[in-house]
Amino acid sequence: MAETRAGFVALLGPPNVGKSSLLNALLGQRLAIVSRLPQTTRSRILGILPRGDAQILFLDTPGRHRGGRPLNASLNAIVDEVARDCDVPLLLVDRSRGWSEVHDELAAALAASARTPIVVFTKCDLPPAVDPAVAPPAGLAEGALLVSARRGTGIDALLDAIVSRLPISPPLYAEDDLTDRPLRFLCAELIREAAMGLLSEELPHAIATEVMAFEEGGRVTRIRADLLVERESQKRIVVGQGGQKIKQIGIRARQAIEALIGTKVHLELFVKVDPQWSKSARRMQELGYH
Numbered sequence: 001m002a003e004t005r006a007g008f009v010a011l012l013g014p015p016n017v018g019k020s021s022l023l024n025a026l027l028g029q030r031l032a033i034v035s036r037l038p039q040t041t042r043s044r045i046l047g048i049l050p051r052g053d054a055q056i057l058f059l060d061t062p063g064r065h066r067g068g069r070p071l072n073a074s075l076n077a078i079v080d081e082v083a084r085d086c087d088v089p090l091l092l093v094d095r096s097r098g099w100s101e102v103h104d105e106l107a108a109a110l111a112a113s114a115r116t117p118i119v120v121f122t123k124c125d126l127p128p129a130v131d132p133a134v135a136p137p138a139g140l141a142e143g144a145l146l147v148s149a150r151r152g153t154g155i156d157a158l159l160d161a162i163v164s165r166l167p168i169s170p171p172l173y174a175e176d177d178l179t180d181r182p183l184r185f186l187c188a189e190l191i192r193e194a195a196m197g198l199l200s201e202e203l204p205h206a207i208a209t210e211v212m213a214f215e216e217g218g219r220v221t222r223i224r225a226d227l228l229v230e231r232e233s234q235k236r237i238v239v240g241q242g243g244q245k246i247k248q249i250g251i252r253a254r255q256a257i258e259a260l261i262g263t264k265v266h267l268e269l270f271v272k273v274d275p276q277w278s279k280s281a282r283r284m285q286e287l288g289y290h
């Protein structure tokens, strides 16, 4: 019998380097939400990919970040835990921006647990950074791979490199599983993605989403969800003139959820002020950002 391999592969890097976009490209399916803003991902997202005799367990992570908010500290804690526990770390570098201090920190943390990451240059459809100071240290630059999630280039070579480094192991999840996250959470994330895509830059970090009711009824799924903001003034922006903004968010989110679950969706959204959501560890856990 052929030897099977399975293991956890972490997508690590600063905010906005394209970790979630790469996860989706590797899976061939949209699982993790993406936006042009940093700090889109707020939790560890598992994506499961069968490949030949191997089962690859990708872990998307929040961008490692410097900053004082409690949300940052809890996001960094998730990153450190995944970096420590994974079998194969991927260290992502946006090739159009180059290597940064956050990369040094992540590389040092990995070296402390005797792990050498595969360096992956992302967004290689864009012109590369010109400053030579932004190259990775020599030991890591060797064996670096180039990908573009947008064009789909470099994905197969990256998958081959990953599989060759996976430990010998039986599959760790059921063969047809895609993730360990409940559908309700994925729907809440698609609503957050729609809101982040449609709102102005100052707002999106202050937004959380929570599915309050999820009723499957044959051809139509009925979903009721809350959009949580921290202040009354933010609520007015999310609702928009005459409710226009929240209507657009609802339409975009409904289409994305329909594509995910394959039924018609009836989606009702409510905007609520919850000043505490990003300050309480318990509340963040309830929202699935753990």
Ligand SMILES: Nc1nc2c(ncn2[C@@H]2O[C@H](COP(=O)(O)OP(=O)(O)OP(=O)(O)O)[C@@H](O)[C@H]2O)c(=O)[nH]1
Pocket (backbone or CB within 6 Å): 014, 015, 016, 017, 018, 019, 020, 021, 022, 033, 034, 035, 036, 037, 038, 039, 040, 041, 042, 061, 062, 063, 064, 122, 123, 124, 125, 126, 147, 148, 149, 150, 151
């Ligand atoms: N041109 C180009 N843009 C990309 C590519 N991959 C991602 N992007 C863009 O980069 C931005 C950030 O992508 P994400 O996948 O959300 O990045 P991330 O690293 O997961 O970000 P955080 O979750 O905030 O840490 C988005 O605007 C993406 O569309 C790529 O291959 N090429």
Ligand SMILES: [Mg+2]
Pocket (backbone or CB within 6 Å): 019, 020, 021, 032, 033, 034, 040, 041, 060, 061, 062, 063
């Ligand atoms: Mg992300």
